[in-house]
Amino acid sequence: MTVFARKKQGQLGGLSDRTSDIILVIFSLIILLIIAYPLYYVLVASFSDPYDVYAGKTFLLPSQATLDGYKAVFAEPNIVRGYGNSILYTVVGTIFSVAMIYLVAYPLSVKELPGKKIVSIFFIITMYFGGGLIPTYLIVQKTGIMQTIWAMFLPGGVAVSNAIIARNYFENSIPGSLKEAASIDGASHFRIFFSMIIPLSLPILSVMVIFSMVAYWNDWFTALIYMTNEQAPLPLVLRNILIKSSASASQASMISGGYAELNKMTEMIKFASIIVAAAPMLIAYPFVQKYFEKGLMAGAVKG
Amino acid sequence: MTTSAVPRNAKLQRKSLGRRITDNWQLYVLLLVPVILTIIYKYGPMYGIQIAFRNYNPGLGITGSPWAGWKWFERFFRAPTFDRMLWNTVKLSVYGLLWSFPVPIILSLILNQLRFKKLKRTVQTVIYAPHFISTMVICGMLRIFLSPSGGLINLIAGTQIDFLTESSAFRTIYIASGIWQEAGWGTIIYLATLSSIDPALYEAATVDGASVFQRILHIDIPCLLPMIILQLIMSVSGIMNVGFEKAFLLQTDLNRATSDIISIYVYEQGIVSGKYELGTAVGLFNTAINIVLLVVVNRIAKKYGEVNFV
Known part of the structure; x- marks a missing residue:
């Protein structure tokens, strides 16, 4: 009975149903994009050179792909x-x-x-x-x-x-x-x-x-x-990095390349640490x- | 089945109260730890509210400290930023409610009509994701996206605006990111309600030539209405509970004109400056407004007999 009715619906629905299907799919894809893209962007940025990220070169794919951000996070x-x-x-x-x-x-x-x-x-x-x-x-x-x-x-x-x-x-x-x-x-x-x-x-x-x-x-x-x-948990540690944007002393001592290099590192850590914090859940x-x-x-x- | 259950229940009824208590002693044992914890950490603070009316002296304890009358409330009402904080709190949550409330409803109406099950499930999985991310991480992302030099928004728009220093942008940022984070999660309850609709209804409507839009209007929306009302009531009653975390993390010295809300004041005065009495008094003021709203809203809720929420 239901199978028959479904079939019939498909036939009778005709163009108007197909049009509305297309509209619904387009809407869904837009929703998908709005939710997923910011997360995707951060993911891509976490594997990229931060200067390229801020120059707008990483909308779709990483630029100068690197794992340095993650290495820095875990160091x-x-x-x-x-x-x-x-x-x-x-x-x-x-x-x-x-x-x-x-x-x-x-x-x-x-x-x-x-x-x-x-x-x-x-x-x-x-x-x-x-x-x-x-x-x-x-x-x-x-x-x-x-x-x-x-x-x-x-x-x-x-x-x-x-x-x-x-x-x-x-x-x-x-x-x-x-x-x-x-x-x-x-x-x-x-x-x-x-x-x-x-x-x-x-x-x-x-x-x-x-x-x-x-x-x-x-x-x-x-x-x-x-x-x-x-005793601070990860999100609280990230507060200093993400919100207050301050580099820690240990970072500063680690890096020999001076202030510019330190700045770059700080930015890289931001993206990678977001991924690292959000990924488990x-x-x-x-x-x-x-x-x-x-x-x-x-x-x-x-x- | 049911006939055999009736006399058994009747027998239970006849047992004396004392007997029923001793029969169920193990259940009271299970409840013991949660009850004790609740007394200490939930009812204890309620008892502690009285320091809002005292000059608290840790040495004398809560009940030993001298009374101060309405002093702390007056100090709060006379604070130079009182008007600002009150209106920021109310505006942030009322605007937030108005903008974010309809979104999950619209999303679930769209998803429910989607006939490609695989796409539907993919969209669902993805739109739940932001709910599982810490406010800290969300605010970190916002700071990056809104940065004047190379932030995503400025890159797309080709501008160099420092959004977080603009008080006029704060509410939009707060509310839009809230929708991004929670709208998907909010669809669950509506989608579950919609899935209870008898498919025969849709079939009959389609046979009668109803378009998707008509099906949404005449089948889906009437079916959702009780749930929409229930959700609205619950949101209204928590209106003063506007999220502290995000406002706190997105606040900069330059956007304070709109980002200063009461809960931030409680934190700054109470925890940071250690003015326990003032912090308590302000917190109580907030709670009192919520309670009034809850009572009003509960009255309204009772008119909808089937929607029973407390």
Whole structure:
């Protein structure tokens, strides 16, 4: 029936449908270009001589292709250390965050839990109302986690909106009969949580992992206020290079060619460091992309 | 299936409250750590808001410090840049909302009608990409693209304008880059809504001779409307939460006339200068406006019965 109708649509659609198809394709390609080109341009520039970049010779392909930018990035101790810090914060933070989300989401998905509503409200309030920057800062100070890795994720607490997404997923996508059968067979809540909920919710788990990873990988403000320079994650290190445009002392001592050479190096590092900072997440997200729709809809249907 | 579930549920209902609590003790154990953390790091700061009304002395602690009344609020209202900050904040977020809100809707209407599945998927993957990039990197790219000597924009336009020193350009830069970064991501929720449309509807419309444009107008848009309203409500209620990060990173001494926003003031006064009370008071002022908006918007939301968001 549908196959027949589709065929018929193709025939009947005729010219007007084909014209609109062409228009839609053109629109899509324009969108594609607008989004992709700036990223492509930086990628090309990162392999090019910076003077050629600023002379407008690298719109499509690298000019005087070189890996010097990347060599300089990985020779810069601040960046390497920042990279290491970022990886550490991202791994630990993601594990913490996802664990918190699951610890909140599962109990709140159990229908007969007494006090469920109060606990939900307790968490949801924090989505809309908070103490603000300074009182949070003072609490972090007071609890003695300043300048420790704990400051990177404890103050964030529970990602409540993500917990709601996960809870809705548990409620809607894991059959209630399965949970009931398990509890009648004498499985405890711990047992159900670890051997049923977690394995059965891998799609939403992957979405939560990627959301948390991205949040930690890209975060710099938390580190700006709570951490020392040595503990700065990559984006914060890049602040000096990209935003303040200052060359570091180590760079200056490395280079013998004088100020012009140093300037060139600074510019090269900019492009390469953008790629180096953005690449991990850009490579990771397409793998879980098919679950985004499911994840976000689960959160939107029922806040 | 359902018939056997009914008496079981009824039995659960009959259990006493105490019994239900002891039966579920493991669930409370799971909740323990998140609840404790939330009390310390979310409710703790709420309690700390009172320093907005005190002369905070770290030695005396929050509750030990003497009261100061509305002093810090008055200082904020009398700040020479108060008007500027308030209007910059409001303008940046209202203009931002007006410009960026329709874009994901238009994008998803186009993508939804695209019949080449492979192209559609490619476009989707690419337009999600900027969402995964750090604000720091985005602002770094903006600085490079907008540079007066050899920046991409100036190269294309053949000019040598230093955009980041022009206050008149700041909002455009801020909003346009925001659309570039988030519009693609914003399509997910609309595309998912559109994918729930029964294909038979399109077929019937096509048979009746409806063009793509008519199908969008009479099938897609009515289907999206509840979701559009929901999204609009949520955006309006966060209007004072205009992104600190990008404004902070794109600010230069010369574009302050438009880039100075309240959240930057909170950071500068509170963290950099250590005026905790002032920073807290200003933050509270911001939150208060948000709460008012949230309540108003929630009232409106209740009129749309099926859209239930808190």
